[in-house]
Amino acid sequence: MSIKYAILGLLSWHPYTGYELKKAFPNIPALYWSGNNNQIYRTLVQLHNEKLVTRQIEIQDNYPSKKIYTITEKGLHELKNWLLTVPEPPQLKNTFMIKLSFADQLNKEEIQKQLLDYKNEINSQILIIKELQKRGNGKPKRGKRETYLWEMIHRRWISYYSNELEWIKELQKNIK
Amino acid sequence: MSIKYAILGLLSWHPYTGYELKKAFPNIPALYWSGNNNQIYRTLVQLHNEKLVTRQIEIQDNYPSKKIYTITEKGLHELKNWLLTVPEPPQLKNTFMIKLSFADQLNKEEIQKQLLDYKNEINSQILIIKELQKRGNGKPKRGKRETYLWEMIHRRWISYYSNELEWIKELQKNIK
DNA sequence: TTTCTCATGTAACGCGTTACATGATTAC
């Protein structure tokens, strides 16, 4: 349940509503894939029950009323404890690799087709991240160190995809 | 549900029992993290219902009787169709990256500690894969092309971890 | 007029994990 801590992390910057959180997620490279309605609203209720956040309701005339969540001292503590837990290894689930593992069922044209499609997929992934980085939404922009960390994270992601591309190229050359 | 296709993929080599499949999974780099009892036995029943596999029961004297699963024509078809579906982008869930994103809560010693622990984690991950590759279990060893693919997959995994190490080194140097 | 934004939420499902359960045999 890293979503819980992701939300706490975001709330450690400043208060958010559920709706804002939902929009913030796609801007954070480490978790841009995640954060749908259901999870966020449910987790927020849970965090509130655990007294890790407080909630203020702001009534608006022309729009539905907002619920603004603020992190508590206890919440900051919980976040920090999590940050200090032992790091887990990354879990990369690459369905394409599984496919390749059993690609002997395919002829070379079919494999080449898949490689090409995968390459395109990776390329658009790179575009997305570069766009994210350029627009620079959802970044904290507070301390120098934090800015550096965010840049490094972006770079790591891009480098991952670039390496994937090189790897694909080599495969394309050798599958014949 | 890629486990379904992973199992079909394995069965496309030769028949397996559930127990053997369970042991085979950790030897396959693309899915070494997966494949627990529950999933495998449940999926096998499901595959059988869908007539994608057949099942022979082999009674043994001194051991519990085996259920040997063999892929059917329909199963091979299903597998091949899956292999030809459009590739999905890799989903890398790296909890450590999420942590780093919010690491501003930590002082430099604490971050350095986390980086060191993560580095060790990655190193042992590399050892595991290299060991896998060396022992060379669970590889098909049939055609030349298949052997090549498996080697490329191993290489990609190792390169991913190596790049992660370099990235960590840079962080270690600059966080002060 | 249709679509988008603001803002909240629920229902149902799917995939995967951990832990539990059995029971004989063989290796240390």
Added chain:
DNA sequence: GTAATCATGTAACGCGTTACATGAGAAA
């Protein structure tokens, strides 16, 4: 005597996804 291997399975839970639902106001 203890642990591991062979071989099967079930129960319960957790996390996440997709889709559904409401309802007003602003923009295309």
